[in-house]
Amino acid sequence: MSEHFAGSCNEQQSRTNLPAWSQLEQHATKMREATLRELFDADPDRAAAFGIQDLGMYADFAKNRINAETLTLLTELADQCGLREKMAAMFGGEKINISEDRAVLHTALRAPRETTINVDGGNVVPEVHEVLEKMAGFATAVRSRTWRGHTGEPIRNVINIGIGGSDLGPRMAYQALRPFADRNLHLEFVSNIDGADFVEATQGLDPAETLFIVSSKSWRTLETLTNAATAREWVLAAFDGDASSIASHFVAVSTNTEGVPEFGIDPANMFGFWDWVGGRYSLDSAVGLSLMVAIGPENFIEMLGGFHDVDEHFRTAPLERNIPALMGLISVWYNNFLGAESQAVLPYSHYLAHLPAYLQQLEMESNGKHVTVSGAPVDYQTGQIIWGQPGTNGQHAFYQLLHQGTKLVPCDFIAVVEPFSDLAHQHDLLNANVFAQTEGLAFGRTEQELRDAGSPEEQIPHRVCKGNQPTTTLLLDRLDPRSLGTLIALYEHKVFTEGVIWDVDSFDQWGVELGKLLADTIAEELTADSVPSMDHDGSTTELIRRYRTGRGRE
Structure with missing residues (x-):
């Protein structure tokens, strides 16, 4: 077992006992009452403070329910969890997949030829x-x-x-x-x-x-x-x-x-x-x-270059300007301190239609864990539910809940500056919707604003949007092989950051095995020539019986 991953668990039974965790809990009681309107009123330059231009994109964190103190405490939590040390362990080829005793070296797949990364004594x-x-x-x-x-x-x-x-x-x-x-x-x-x-x-x-x-x-x-x-x-x-x-x-x-x-x-x-x-x-x-x-x-090699760009950024950038680390820490903030249970990923690009499904596996299979790396039960929430759909389609499906529902749903908006087609006017309309949605989710629409716009009084309660829904916007210069590699690697390292904070093994997936094992047995029971002797609960047995009947097997 890697000492970087085992040591902190033996010394610290629960993340909730860390000083920064307790401070974040206290800080959250104040931030729950703060609104994005108030945060922007207090600091009109939030975009400069919480925006990062790097890696061929602009990452806008300003519309999140955070302030400078939030980020200070989150980076302190990362330090107390040993994030930097665990980054070094991963990049160095240590066996940080504890339950399977394996190194975790997807970063080696895009390493330049002259790089040396040793696993079990070999490069x-x-x-x-x-x-x-x-x-x-x-x-x-x-x-x-x-x-x-x-x-x-x-x-x-x-x-x-x-x-x-x-x-x-x-x-x-x-x-x-x-x-x-x-x-x-x-x-x-x-x-x-x-x-x-x-x-x-x-x-x-x-x-x-x-x-x-x-x-x-x-x-x-x-x-x-x-x-x-x-x-x-x-x-x-x-x-x-x-x-x-x-x-x-x-x-x-x-x-x-x-x-x-x-x-x-x-x-x-x-x-x-x-x-x-x-x-x-x-x-x-x-x-x-x-x-x-x-x-x-x-083009494939160019994509690998984008992955590697983010690897280097993640490994070297200070946490307060480290895009994937901030994505992970802000995710922890909502999940563990403000009570969010899901996160929407909303790419405003037809070409990124399958990205939410890809990220579902990346995040939920990695961090959907109920024990720490040492095997102790966690006493806090781990992985979030990831879901989403490309814009603008989603606006005519589930955005109603985002704007007027009762759930806190942090959203990642992904947009691209350069259009691929000659239909530039449609690309402008597409991105107008990105910026409009993040503004609307952040600031909503008040009763007074509706009255000033002439809305009928009886409709006002139904048309109010409270706002205060947090968003992160990743504005890519363009969508090409290199930027796709960049985008994927951002989320890979976001997941790693979350896993370190939650003290879970982000690289095994034992929960997937149970269904496979049960399916092997049931497949034989479904196809047996004669009615099999079954050892299931009453519901499963009845389902198998009815399926066999429908297939003419009894």
């Missing part, structure tokens, strides 16, 4: 660049149409089969970077074990022109291998059962050197990664192979 950076070079060679072959299918046809369709981080990352990034993708290549993503996902993804495609990238580190993931087996049968059916066709239409992202060849994939077409890369942090590893095929090796 892992040369291995990373060896895999990147292999990926680039494959991507170039597909993009140049020199990779041929079984009948000699060039590949025109690429289907990524994976789930969780092996799906959400490349799917999100492909949508985000569509303007940089080869439009003559058709990409699809299959993740759900529901067969409809596979059927729809392959609808109308020619197997002779289709390549599958199967992404499963262990080569044991049920959903992925089930879909891969279906894909295998689909290809074999097209080539009269000729098993030699598999090698031309499948490659693997995995570490299972036995399972991959058994499937029929040439081991030369297996792209590996390492146990120090967690699935939700793996987009910039071989898991991103389908993305590299789509946007090309040069």
Whole structure:
């Protein structure tokens, strides 16, 4: 166990006993009464004090329910939790994934070639660049149409089969970077074990022109291998059962050197990664192979540069000007001291449509934990519920609750200055909505303002918006491969910051295992020829019985 992560837990049983935690609780009693209107009245220059221009973006923290004292106390809390020491432990390759005794080195995936990062006595950076070079060679072959299918046809369709981080990352990034993708290549993503996902993804495609990238580190993931087996049968059916066709239409992202060849994939077409890369942090590893095929090796490397820019910023910037650290600390402020239970992520970009779903996994799988790294129960709230949808669509769906509901929902707004299309006037309207929504959420609309505007008296109670809903705005200069890497890395390090403050292991996900184990048993019970003997609660047993009846199995 890493001394950086174990020591503080042995010495400090609960974060709530830290001096800064107690001071923040006292401070919160005052800040609950303060409104954003009052905070801006008291300090008209808040934008300068709480805005940071760096990393190709402007991060506006001014519309948060914080003041200088809040940030001082939050950074003191970070110091008392050893945030800087734990950053160094992560970047240094220490095994900070305590429950699995693993290093956590997604940062090594984007480290420059000359960097040295040792794990178990060996520098892992040369291995990373060896895999990147292999990926680039494959991507170039597909993009140049020199990779041929079984009948000699060039590949025109690429289907990524994976789930969780092996799906959400490349799917999100492909949508985000569509303007940089080869439009003559058709990409699809299959993740759900529901067969409809596979059927729809392959609808109308020619197997002779289709390549599958199967992404499963262990080569044991049920959903992925089930879909891969279906894909295998689909290809074999097209080539009269000729098993030699598999090698031309499948490659693997995995570490299972036995399972991959058994499937029929040439081991030369297996792209590996390492146990120090967690699935939700793996987009910039071989898991991103389908993305590299789509946007090309040069753009993929540029994206890695954006990741690395943030790594360096996070590692070196003072906490009070450190964008991801502030994002994490402010999240803790709302979660643990002001009672928020969820956070909305609202990208005002069609290309970032899948970002909220990606961040759901990143944050909720990482920090949805009920024990500390030492195994002691926590006595405070940990991970928040992450949700959201692109603007302006969300404005016509759930913004009513944000403006007039009774829940505190901090929101991250993400906007882009430069438009991608020639429809610049629509881009202006899009961003007018960003700035209008953050202003409206912060300051609302009072009874007097409504009267002055001539609203009917009987409507005024229904039209008042109290405001005081906090927002952070990330205004990107542009959306391109480098800025996408920057954006993702901001949230990765935000999650790390939260995990350190909450004293949880942000890099395991044992809670995911229970459902998988139960599903294995129930799958056999659903398909058994005769009525099985079942050991479930009454509700589950009745559901299984009714399903079997509906399928004609009893």
